[in-house]
Amino acid sequence: MNYVTYGGVTIGLCLLAHQLFTWWPGRKALTKDPARHAATLLPFLLSWSYGCLTTLGVGGLIGTASSAVLGISNWLGDAALVWGVGGNVGQLAARGTFLPLTGPGVAIVLVLTVAVVVSAKKSSRGGDIKRGAWCGITLGTSAGIAGFAAVPLAQAANWLGGTVYGAL
Incomplete structure (x- = not known):
């Protein structure tokens, strides 16, 4: 089972902050053409959603890679908290509700x-895509930050898989 620590969530929040601060075009530019500027966030958001999906009990190489990324992020974040700012580490509560992916849902993840x-x-936009997936993996497991997105994402993947593979 995937779990996330304070350090792992900190890494995810740092990735999110980096993305938002490098994206921010300024208030004037954003009010002038909000659709164009919001569209530049789309690769990050879509890959963030993918990263969240990989934490939902996906097995095999994809699940192993997702768990490895989460484990490394937990370790790096915990090390940064302890040695960087003298903080404490610990495991956060996992999502309260867990909706597993069905067979067709897992096929959609592939x-x-x-x-x-x-x-x-x-x-x-490769950097945005990689950062988004990494951020989704670290934040998608936590209950308080982004775990709320896991259930709708799993439902969407299961529905899409059922629709695509049910029509064949």
Whole structure:
């Protein structure tokens, strides 16, 4: 089972802060053309959603990679909290509700994995895509920060998988 520590959530929040601060175009530019500026956040948000989905009990190589990223993030964040600011570490509460992915939902995660890997390699927004997936993995496991998104994301993946694979 995936779990997240204070350090892991801190890493996720740092990734989110980095993305938002580097994206921020300024109030005047944002009010002048909000749709164009909001669209530049889309690769990050979509890959963030993918990262959250990979923490929902996906097994195999994808689940192992997601768990490894979460474990490394937990360790790095905990080390930064203890040695960087003299804080304490501990495990956060996991999501209260857990909605597992169905067979077709897991198939959709595999399709999304291909899309994310190819997009990260070929797109000019590859850094945003990688950061978004990493941020989704670290924050998608926590209950208080982004765990609320896990249930709708799992429902959407299960529905899409059921629709696509049910029509075949």
